[in-house]
Ligand SMILES: NC(=O)c1ccc[n+]([C@@H]2O[C@H](COP(=O)([O-])OP(=O)(O)OC[C@H]3O[C@@H](n4cnc5c(N)ncnc54)[C@H](O)[C@@H]3O)[C@@H](O)[C@H]2O)c1
């Protein structure tokens with residue numbers, strides 16, 4: 549008998565057809581109140597779940613006694629209680645690698661947009677306020693040759709370092725759990741303590757996961773170490789930053805600008821002070837949002853889920869202790 553799969557993310561026709569061949573599929577098209585009610589109804593029959601952007605807590609998981617596997621269409625797994633999944637012997641998989649380059653592109657887009665004031669000046673043109681040649685009040689700052697600071701030197705951090713080093717001649721400094729000699733060799737990068745990096749980098753970029761250890765890693769004390777010309781970029785998770793402290797630092801001129809793809813609460817509320825600041829470029833958690841990459845992530849998640857339900861080890865298993873050969 550086919551296994552029951554609940555999707556809470558719509559997939560391409562090609563991937564839907566693949567899933568339908570192998571499983572009985574229930575599709576929850578959106579996670580509004582109606583969709584969530586349908587999800588709760590479907591969970592008691594589910595062997596597999598596939599989707600993203602939903603906090604799957606113990607209360608929801610307890611509705612699914614037969615659940616064997618969850619395939620997250622994301623590399624970040626902060627929406628899951630991994631200990632609880634492991635205790636229940638539910639396999640959790642994610643989608644690393646396929647989104648690395650695209651997310652690093654987004655990081656670099658934010659670096660360029662903030663330093664060169666792209667959004668602010670483009671809005672000025674649109675508003676009919678371009679009446680004479682630009683003067684110093686509208687000048688930005690250079691990107692090439694400036695020091696790129698990366699916090700969390702993993703896949704995306706490395707891809708960002710490559711762009712900075714090879715494309716823009718930027719000295720790269722980084723902070724991570726431990727030094728990475730291969731990365732240092734490839735990009736002439738140098739390891740720094742967190743405090744040293746915050747004091748020395750022109751661009752401070754967050755590319756680490758949200759965990760108990762990294763939640764609010766960057767707060768008032770950390771912003772106080774940055775320099776007035778520093779630009780802060782967050783493409784990891786909003787909760788790694790104390791957002792009130794960020795707003796305070798921007799407001800007080802303790803840092804020059806911020807490029808933010810992620811926020812404490814998403815979608816970002818329209819009344820956030822961040823949206824009143826010309827030196828903030830805010831994007832809607834679009835790090836991996838290209839047609840090609842989202843399809844690759846979905847394909848990866850489908851592969852992971854179908855493998856798990858067929859009794860094979862998924863390629864991107866997050867909680868390997870559940871697996872028994
Ligand atoms: N904005 C987006 O749309 C988007 C897209 C993809 C990924 N992300 C986020 O980026 C994160 C990183 O993805 P990745 O594929 O590069 O992951 P990765 O695991 O390859 O890299 C993360 C790095 O951070 C380091 N790290 C973790 N905790 C640390 C700490 N406390 N101090 C210092 N370093 C620490 C790890 O050692 C690792 O090197 C994801 O977990 C996700 O939250 C966001």
Ligand SMILES: O=C(O)[C@H](O)CO
Nearest residue numbers: 600621622623624836
């Ligand atoms: O973690 C991820 O993969 C990104 O945030 C996209 O959802």
